[in-house]
Amino acid sequence: MNYSQKLLAEHLQKHPEHNQYVSAIDLSKAERAFHATSFSPERRGVLVVVDYAQRCEGFKVQLNQAITTAKANGIVKVCEQHLEEIHKHFQKEIAQLFINYIHAESVCMSSAITGPANFPVERNKKRLASAMNKYDAIAEREKQLYKRAVKMLLPDGDGTVIKSDSASAVQQLEAKLEQLVKEKEMWIAINKMVRKVYPKGQLKAGATQNDIDELIKDLQTSFGLYEDAAINLLKPCRITSKVVAFPSYSLTNRSQEIKRTEQRIKEQKKLEEGRESNQLNDSLDNGIEYELTEDNKIAIHFTTKPSEEVRSILKSNAFKCSRHRNYAWVRKHTLNAQNAFVREVLPVLKDIAA
Template sequence: MNDYEAKQAARKARLEELAANARGASTATYKRARSMAEAIPFGQPILVGHHSEGRDRNFRSRIHSTYGKAFALDDKAKHYEQKAASVGTGGISSDDPAALTKLRAELADMEASQERMKAANKIIRQRAGDEDAQVDGLLALGWLTNERARELVRPDFAGRVGFPGYALTNNNANMRRVKLRIAELEQRRQRADVEQEGKGYTYREDTAENRVMFEFPGKPDEAIRALLKSHAFKWSPSRGAWVRQLNNAGLWAAQQVRTALEKIA
């Protein structure tokens, strides 16, 4: 497990802990609200005009409020559970030091899959009209089960046999996408770090952090913060800077911000 993967695992654990804490607090709060409600006899109305009316109304209001807090905590628990479940499911991150290795492995799998589908379709075409011969040929490839081979040689709902054209087209498009990402990451890895002083800020491109960032001597005013946020820069307390990922979009956004900052200054 590299540093990035360790950070992801730690983040997932933190979110799971937050979810568990919120879930526990929700359960406890719900039980407290229910206990409060049980103190009122079933069907007991508010005695309008009685000396207890005000106290009774306040008590019922607290019950309602406590139930509301329980439901809000339950929503909070679900939020953290969903965030924890999503950690690591967004594909290969450019922040991962092993991203290039993983992308190349992913590309190799896609290329192998493309060749397998093409080989299977070729056998089906060459042995058209003889289902058993088609199946024997597919099984000889060594990666299909008999059941799957039978499915491939029998027409689907659209009358197609073998792997449909869209499957190869989609896989080919994914290969192009991964190749572009590999090329972009390779180019980025060759970049030198950048640090430039602007009017009231320091601009940096940190290849190790994979971040483009703006540093200010103090808290920038509201207009500058709005400018940064409008270009997807986020405040990073650990870095003491406004950052976003170092990619083509990030570099373009940084240039827009720098141009605007020079005009503001």
């Protein structure tokens, strides 16, 4: 066992989860790539292999965290069966990018290692820049693959943003509304408790530190707060110097958010009723067809390329030509999209000559 193998073995002893990845990168090639640029090519070679292993493991951990978050947010549609396949594809792609980087690094030199005599400065600058670009491409591709993976695993999103085309949008919105109402009720109850010691935001006459400590304990036990959170609620306002746990504007903002969520639930239910009614699926006499797709897009299929005037109307109503859908013009289905289609687009489509 040589020095680089020994270093790698020590790392794997501390991080056994990396064992499954390290064979994808040739350690000896990674080591040789740094012979002309580093005083410790063995260590640099090991760092490259470890870097690859950490990215692979980190990718898997991130995806599992995204799935856990989605489930906690009430997302029903989670395609976990694709996780292993996605992870294997990630390993393969990132391994190839690391191999490209190692190859680019192997032709680089450092005058500190090779000596300054007849050193090809300009040529080496280009080679170093190429190697750095190859390394930067790894992180860039990693982001792209993660974004694609999340889209495949969580087609309805992770629940952080509730999409109107999600299969469980109403349930998510109702769960959010319930949480908002509970929080508002808790804020009101906390304010009521704080006012017992701080009436009108000022410490009541005769109150001592013991009263404040007792209030902090009551906040912890009654509302499940951590001590730091309870103490922060009793900090005086910088402007008024009064102690008000949740100012009136916070409660007003929360009330407005509750109203917005209630309104969105009504709109979402109306939207889903429209989808079930099948009113956005028809064929016109001139051969033009329109439909509501499975992924909730309004799609218009033309027999030929539409005229400049028609294309302009479609674009002004947020429709886009999709080459992935056989050049259909599409827009995400929302109430606004449906109204715009029926009011602005459909009459134009009907007027097109066969």
